[in-house]
Amino acid sequence: MIHYEYPLSERIRTLLRLEDLFDRFDAYAASPDPHAHHAALLTLFEMAEVAARADLKSDLLQELDRQKAVLAALRGNPHVQGATLEQVLAAIEAAHQGMYQLPGKVGQHLREDDWLMAIKQRAAIPGGMCEFDLPSYHYWLHQAADVRVRQLQQWLAPFSSIRSAVGIVLGLLRDSGQPELQHAKNGTYQRMLESRNPQLIRVTLVDELPCVPEMSANKYMLNIRFVHAGPGAMRTCADVSVDFDLTFCTL
Structure with missing residues (x-):
């Protein structure tokens, strides 16, 4: 079976785009090939652009608060599995705390790295990332695969709370129908x-x-x-x- 999804609001559209980018990053980062890691880094740049929406954090925090209140009211309901309910509430609380403690805009850590921003700027030019354009990046791509993977995961880590929140909200949304x-x-x-x-x-x-x-x-x-x-x-x-x-x- 293949699922096709059509969002009817800009907020849900943004969450679906982020979910797709997170999944794409995982697929690229799992490969040891330098070209796959190049694609993973470009995906990180896309992720930062989509997540930089000014109201994304506040929207997600409000939605998590709302879902927490709705689900907490189900405690003691004989038709609800208590253990599963508590797991979902704990996941919501963890994602909420992680996002609340996140300083500044989502993806700000990438924008503050001059090396990464030089790569991003050249990436906007067709064929603009050859070794003679970015010798330092060419050197990075020739490092051992585990070194590149470790660095990619470090760049991804600040997105973890956003990723958890997106997964929770979209999961609850899909399960509602x-x-x-x-x-x-x-x-x-x-x-x-x-x-x-x-x-x-x-x-x-x-x-x-x-x-x-x-x-x-x-x-x-x-x-x-x-x-x-x-x-x-x-x-x-x-x-x-x-x-x-x-x-x-x-x-």
Whole structure:
């Protein structure tokens, strides 16, 4: 199965972008190849740019506070597993404390490193990171893989509390909805949202189906057009009946 997600607010869009960047960094850093570590460093720069939104920290802190209050009220509920609830509350508290103690903007430690900022500046130029442009960076890429990995993890470490908070909020958001089996005739699907007011819409398809969903939505209406996957013209899958799971998620 493949999950496709469509955020309906800028805040959720930012969290999804950060989640993707964290996962991408892990994949690059796990490889011993210097080119992969180069990609990991560029991903760190992207991460810092996305996380530097002025209201990101305050948004996450407020959401964690709200979720903590909602979940704490479930203590003693016979339909809730107490041990699991306490684990989630402890994770929320740890992420909240870590973010609260984080000084300045997220990613500020990267901006204060002149060596890293010189690399970032050259990275904006097509082909601008050759060895004759950045000999010091060329030297770093020729260090032992474990040396580079250790340095990459040090640069990532100040993002850990943000990463935990993003994971908690998105996890609770995704768990809030129940999938409903739907059918798209002639490759299109429309639905009135009525009073649902979702923050995230998820479409789940079997991975053998050569179609992908293009979604658009507002507070009143959801439109999904399934188009053929792969290169070439974007054609609607009008010759295919598409069965899919649709999930509305709201915190």
